[in-house]
Amino acid sequence: MTELDLIIKNGKVVTASDTYVADVGVRDGKIDTIATNLSPEADTKVIDAKGKYVFPGGIDVHVHLQLPFSGTISADDFENGTKAAACGGVTTLIDFAIQAKGHSIMDAVEARRAEADPNVCVDYGLHAAITDWNEKTQAEIKQVIDYGIPTFKMFMIYKNEGWMADDGMLFSALEETAKHGGHIGVHAESVDVLDMLIERYAKEKEKWGAYGHTLSRPDYTEEEAILRALKWAEVTGGQLYIVHMSTGAGADAVHAAKEHGVNVYAETCPQYLLLDDEVFKGENGHLYATCPQVKKPHDSERLWKGLLNGDVQIVATDTCTFDTKQKAAWNGDFRKIPFGMPGVETMVPLMYTEGVGKRGFTVNHLVSLVSTNPAKLFGMYPKKGTIAIGSDADIVVFDPEKKITLKAENLQTNCDWSPFEGWKLVGYPAVTISKGEIVAEDGKFVGKVGHGEFLKRAPYGKL
Numbered sequence: 143m144t145e146l147d148l149i150i151k152n153g154k155v156v157t158a159s160d161t162y163v164a165d166v167g168v169r170d171g172k173i174d175t176i177a178t179n180l181s182p183e184a185d186t187k188v189i190d191a192k193g194k195y196v197f198p199g200g201i202d203v204h205v206h207l208q209l210p211f212s213g214t215i216s217a218d219d220f221e222n223g224t225k226a227a228a229c230g231g232v233t234t235l236i237d238f239a240i241q242a243k244g245h246s247i248m249d250a251v252e253a254r255r256a257e258a259d260p261n262v263c264v265d266y267g268l269h270a271a272i273t274d275w276n277e278k279t280q281a282e283i284k285q286v287i288d289y290g291i292p293t294f295k296m297f298m299i300y301k302n303e304g305w306m307a308d309d310g311m312l313f314s315a316l317e318e319t320a321k322h323g324g325h326i327g328v329h330a331e332s333v334d335v336l337d338m339l340i341e342r343y344a345k346e347k348e349k350w351g352a353y354g355h356t357l358s359r360p361d362y363t364e365e366e367a368i369l370r371a372l373k374w375a376e377v378t379g380g381q382l383y384i385v386h387m388s389t390g391a392g393a394d395a396v397h398a399a400k401e402h403g404v405n406v407y408a409e410t411c412p413q414y415l416l417l418d419d420e421v422f423k424g425e426n427g428h429l430y431a432t433c434p435q436v437k438k439p440h441d442s443e444r445l446w447k448g449l450l451n452g453d454v455q456i457v458a459t460d461t462c463t464f465d466t467k468q469k470a471a472w473n474g475d476f477r478k479i480p481f482g483m484p485g486v487e488t489m490v491p492l493m494y495t496e497g498v499g500k501r502g503f504t505v506n507h508l509v510s511l512v513s514t515n516p517a518k519l520f521g522m523y524p525k526k527g528t529i530a531i532g533s534d535a536d537i538v539v540f541d542p543e544k545k546i547t548l549k550a551e552n553l554q555t556n557c558d559w560s561p562f563e564g565w566k567l568v569g570y571p572a573v574t575i576s577k578g579e580i581v582a583e584d585g586k587f588v589g590k591v592g593h594g595e596f597l598k599r600a601p602y603g604k605l
């Protein structure tokens with residue numbers, strides 16, 4: 143038998159269900175052995191993980207790298223965004239191939255792969271965003287799922303971007319994906335009421351500044367859209383995934399629908415758990431504009447509760463990085479702010495400090511939210527999302543004692559600001575390993591560009 147390439151010694155191995163001290167042996171990019179007292183041979187690299195956790199790599203299922211949006215392009219491209227992921231303990235991410243109207247979904251997938259494949263530093267997958275529903279699109283759904291993209295996205299807003307899906311499209315896509323084991327993720331906001339409110343507050347945009355963004359997107363605009371999408375999932379039998387859920391009312395709606403037997407899952411993001419709309423009142427309030435926007439403290443509390451009681455099963459980031467120069471395009475008009483923020487690099491440590499450190503989440507629950515559940519629901523388990531023999535050696539050696547103060551200047555992201563600037567964290571990734579290769583140490587990227595690969599994912603993902 144050939145020797146192990148790497149041994150991670152004496153760490154506390156954490157899966158969604160268990161915690162135990164063991165050595166993890168890696169060979170050819172896979173977890174080969176889990177045992178006590180593994181002995182290295184001449185060329186075996188050893189990482190001493192005593193006192194540290196050994197987590198499965200984080201999986202961020204909602205990332206927009208180099209996304210053309212709001213007249214600019216999000217600032218973390220596939221190379222830097224995947225480097226940032228590695229630095230923050232994320233070893234897999236899922237980006238989006240957005241269909242252009244009049245074109246096939248596969249055109250978008252091929253174009254996105256050409257941008258990503260040579261440049262990614264960790265593994266990635268794609269969701270297919272459906273913007274144009276017709277007989278050809280319908281016929282393509284099975285082909286796209288068979289290709290390895292079983293998860294689709296539909297935007298209930300963004301008329302101007304040409305991305306919006308109306309209710310008929312959503313209904314039809316839920317019906318069709320259900321036949322082949324796919325699911326539909328929705329960006330749920332009520333477009334008509336939203337547009338009306340935006341124009342109402344824009345009349346006094348100088349008075350409201352960035353706060354106009356939050357005034358024009360009250361929580362009921364998300365709740366109503368979620369309720370509508372839930373109804374279409376109920377009657378079609380399709381599987382629905384609510385992306386970036388930001389409201390307590392949304393969590394209540396998902397809870398009620400699940401009780402009623404609707405096939406629905408939900409995601410939230412650190413910004414909705416940790417920030418509230420007071421941020422828009424600050425001097426740089428416009429930087430925080432994202433879509434949906436961060437809401438009220440009671441919304442955050444309900445979302446935290448949802449993470450504990452199972453209403454919300456996944457934490458992802460909706461990374462869509464715009465730096466201060468790009469954000470400056472707003473020039474006092476809240477309608478012109480490029481919506482989005484960095485996030486993939488800080489998800490795991492923020493959720494550790496705030497979830498495990500401050501709210502008493504178990505490390506196993508943390509792992510389920512940021513790794514195992516995403517792997518299962520998105521068709522990557524057990525290749526990804528666990529520490530088990532035969533799984534990819536995507537591993538984070540996590541130091542629970544490490545104290546850091548978050549500063550944009552110390553992060554890998556191309557962003558020159560952080561929504562969490564100055565936040566004090568206890569616990570940070572010490573080493574990130576992707577398919578057996580060390581890709582980041584102490585928050586610095588040490589891997590290789592092009593090391594990542596496109597992941598073909600399986601249909602019928604469930605939790």
Ligand code: URP
Pocket residue numbers: 206329431432433434460462481482483
């Ligand atoms: O503000 C955001 N989230 N920008 C990216 C597009 C989206 O809605 O996910």
Ligand code: ZN
Pocket residue numbers: 329385386433434
């Ligand atoms: Zn969205």
Ligand code: ZN
Pocket residue numbers: 204206386460
């Ligand atoms: Zn998004």
